[in-house]
Amino acid sequence: MTYEDWSSVDRYITGLFVPPDPALDAAIEAMAAAGLPPHNVSPNEGKLLHLLARLRGARSILEIGTLGGYSTIWLARALPPDGRLITLEADPKHAEVARANIARAGLSGVVDLRLGPALATLPQLAAEGRGPFDLIFIDADKPSYPDYLAWALKLSRRGTLILADNVVMEGAVIDAASSDPIVRGIRRFNALLAAEPRVSAIAVQTVGRKGYDGFAMAIVTADP
Ligand code: SAH
Numbered sequence: 001m002t003y004e005d006w007s008s009v010d011r012y013i014t015g016l017f018v019p020p021d022p023a024l025d026a027a028i029e030a031m032a033a034a035g036l037p038p039h040n041v042s043p044n045e046g047k048l049l050h051l052l053a054r055l056r057g058a059r060s061i062l063e064i065g066t067l068g069g070y071s072t073i074w075l076a077r078a079l080p081p082d083g084r085l086i087t088l089e090a091d092p093k094h095a096e097v098a099r100a101n102i103a104r105a106g107l108s109g110v111v112d113l114r115l116g117p118a119l120a121t122l123p124q125l126a127a128e129g130r131g132p133f134d135l136i137f138i139d140a141d142k143p144s145y146p147d148y149l150a151w152a153l154k155l156s157r158r159g160t161l162i163l164a165d166n167v168v169m170e171g172a173v174i175d176a177a178s179s180d181p182i183v184r185g186i187r188r189f190n191a192l193l194a195a196e197p198r199v200s201a202i203a204v205q206t207v208g209r210k211g212y213d214g215f216a217m218a219i220v221t222a223d224p
């Protein structure tokens with residue numbers, strides 16, 4: 001199987017299960033027009049995030065890494081009317097595009113976007129007494145994933161669903177000798193997650209128009 005096959009099947013699945021959506025489609029267009037990198041989850045992965053949030057019955061969600069708010073919209077739409085999503089973004093331009101996309105989706109009242117490096121805004125959230133969250137989606141800079149896992153656990157309780165994107169990276173993740181800080185960050189994250197006694201976790205490989213990657217998911221089994 002080739003990348004072309006994965007992309008074709010991805011389009012087939014999207015065509016069936018993810019009908020055109022004005023707010024989501026406009027978000028992608030606005031990101032491209034503003035020159036943001038196409039690092040958002042695919043439509044299929046967005047729908048998967050949405051379904052996982054609904055399965056979890058999430059009322060409060062934390063997202064680390066907003067970009068243009070594409071995954072944010074998918075996750076926020078899984079919340080009940082009184083639900084809340086906090087999303088963390090370091091880049092002011094990304095945050096500006098995201099705010100407009102979130103507003104266009106009618107979700108400004110649900111989504112709280114915090115601008116700043118996540119390792120600065122996460123302690124602020126803790127100081128404000130935010131959390132524990134029902135679902136935490138980690139998708140920002142990969143070298144910091146080990147730190148984000150520690151924060152995710154701090155902001156969790158028994159039953160919290162922790163998701164982390166991009167944990168396979170075209171298979172690069174199995175290279176134990178890699179000096180790439182991205183690969184090293186993901187490898188460390190996966191090892192910490194696997195060894196963490198307070199969660200039960202797995203990593204899942206994915207293929208599609210975004211190539212070959214994967215995500216990790218963990219359910220918190222004890223009150224951290
Ligand atoms: N979750 C998004 C994609 C996020 S891409 C989606 O699927 O639609 C990763 C984002 O993390 C980028 O916007 C990048 O600017 C942001 N980022 C990188 N380093 C960061 C940091 N230290 N703190 C917060 N955000 C960061």
Ligand code: MG
Pocket residue numbers: 039040041139165166
């Ligand atoms: Mg990602």
